[in-house]
Amino acid sequence: MFGGSVAKSITTQGIHFKLPAPIHTVSSKIPLSQYEISETIESVRTSNDSIVGLKITAFIERSADKLAESYFALDDASSQFRNIMAEAAKEKIPDLTLNDLFKDRQTIQDHVKDRLNQYFAEYGFTFKKVTVDDPVLDEATKDSMNAVYRAELDLSAARKNRQAIKEREIGEAEAAAESLKKRSEAAVEVRENNVASLAAAVKKFQTEAPGIDISYLFRTLEGVDMRDAIVSASNKAGNMVVVATGHSDQPGSNNAEVIGQLVPMVASEVTRQMTTKATNDEQVA
Structure with missing residues (x-):
């Protein structure tokens, strides 16, 4: 720093020199590695009137070419990040159901990431990734969801039980039909054998005892x-x-x-x- 402005930004390793204070001073050591920041939204309403909380996490990289902009032009950058994250999420959540928040959060993640990059790219910040955790539910909503889940399990069990009974009855009917068929075939065979035996007996009797x-x-x-x-x-x-x-x-x-x-x-x-x-x-x- 010199005269209230950035005189030199050092972003490479090695030996560097500066004039003694108060001519030159070190303003701050700014990390360039990727870091993350999180924001939790409390009590936002979904499209099906469920009240949820939501935690959003953004992964950020700072450009070495815009250290002065990122450090001096933004007042409390972290707070501004969180404000935009919350605002962008609230723009999308009312259009989604509670089920959407559990199964498909990509819509919120993409929207928050786009908004962050749109606002802060000029200051040297790049938002690489945004994640959204599972919604945080109040106790009443949890109880309702658990009741619905139990009802679905009971319905599924009842359907499976009916299907099992149906398959068993069909199997018994098919077995009975097959048994009846075999008994009928056996009865026909017995009658045919009896007729053949009787005919043979009559023929032999007439031959050997004609009188x-x-x-x-x-x-x-x-x-x-x-x-x-x-x-x-x-x-x-x-x-x-x-x-x-x-x-x-x-x-x-x-x-x-x-x-x-x-x-x-x-x-x-x-x-x-x-x-x-x-x-x-x-x-x-």
């Missing part, structure tokens, strides 16, 4: 089926097998009468067995 009435073969097959049914039913403990004997073509036989006489007897026997079982259970207890 015997074919009805004898059918009665024999009926007896074989009855025997198989009796064997199958008697394999399970507790089953009662009732067999009607005799044929209507034999003298004195009447199947309907025999069965009618057997019904009361069967009912009595079943009642007796159930009573005996109950008595035994009580004695065991």
